[in-house]
Amino acid sequence: MNTFWSHINGIKLTVALVAGVCLFSFSISAKHLDEFTCPNFEIVSNVSGNIAINSIYNSGEGGVFVPTSVSWYFEGAATILGEAPTLVLENLDKGTYQVCVDYDAPTISGEGSCIETICSTFEIEQDFTSDDCDFLDCVFPGDTDNDFQANVYDVLPIGRYFGEVGLPRTGESYQWEGLDAPDWGITTSEGVDLKHVDCNGDGIIGMEDIVPIMMNYHNKNNPPIATEFPINTPNISISFEMDSVNIIPDENQYIPIRANVYCASHNLTLDDLYGIAFSLKMNFDFILPGSVQVDNTRSSFLGDSDEIIAISQRSNTDLLDVAISRINRTPVSGFGRVASIDFTIIGDIVARSIPPSEGHIYFPIEFDGLKAVNLSGQQLDLRPVNGSIKLVKKTSQVGNPKFKSEIDIFPNPSSGNLRISLPDGMALTSYSIINFEGRPVQNGELISQHSDISIDNLSNGVYFIRLTSNDNTYVEKIQLLR
């Protein structure tokens, strides 16, 4: 069995490394309903070795319930699942194995139980021991540091080992699954074989190895930022190019903002910086979707564009992740700008969030995770200094309040339908619905002053609707909630 996964007769076999040994777990997926022969029952969520979610939908009686017991058998030896059950199998020989899963679930009307057993076989095609196990060291494409997540911190090893060559892996999958790959015999300073850093498996560590990271990007657990630092720790700071901007309500304003990330200073320099990765926390509700750009090529402290690899990725509702690493084995020392963050603020959305009693609001950008390394991968101390810009509400006589305030979009939150009412005399308009990553997910025309549009094919969440008429644009945040 050279692949990590095996689907056989509805039982999905997973092999993973847990605490240094191979762990087998099993799950039954809902797409194999024909395997489950109890009348009128349908499995709606996975039942797996780590069983916490065993709900079964009774399609005949209309309800969801939880099996009273689930047990599973491996080669005839019964193992009853406990609260956090796992079955650890070591030193498996080649051969064919059988796995069975039993259910005992009450019907929702209380008329007896549905008792069912599903069996499956799988094959191990090679000797498989805990000492010499290909599965122990499977490559998950994009996870260069082998922590089972692909994220911004996985860019740093690519920069540090850029240009190294080794054995390619067979197949061209970038799927997020454990792939068998031959060891290169060279490890990072953290002890990870370089085959993990070769994300795309072509046998060379290069620019393309970023692609699987982006494809398999995970919301991550950021390393905590220290609060105590040694004396003379240089800063990494956010600084906005303006201290404040004026927001004029109903003016349909789109305001470009630039914040710079600076590393160290003339008085307190940083030595031997090679790569840096960080997360910035900010309020994306105020930001025009798709407008965020990270510029790390413009006379950056870390080097010109041909000397670095870099990614930026929005990883959560309020986080922007950035990684920049050099690639030529030569670190930099001194101080300077690491990156610029450019984005556009939607004036009207800001204006509505400013309390009348205050007249202004602060828009902060804060560090949420940070890792700076030298060429050997050792972490360098940097003291994060957050920044903010003041958004001040100004009144104005100018503007086009008709276009603004008389557009009505309701209900909001919506359960799948929206009515958009335009003021009398307003030209017909096209609309676009944009997800929080800035991608348009639905477009159309508004054919009357009161148009009903269905957004029922979208999943629950926050979106922006953008109405365009002549040269005017109107953006409103909407929520889909069923």
Ligand SMILES: [Ca+2]
């Ligand atoms: Ca990782």
Ligand SMILES: [Ca+2]
């Ligand atoms: Ca590669």
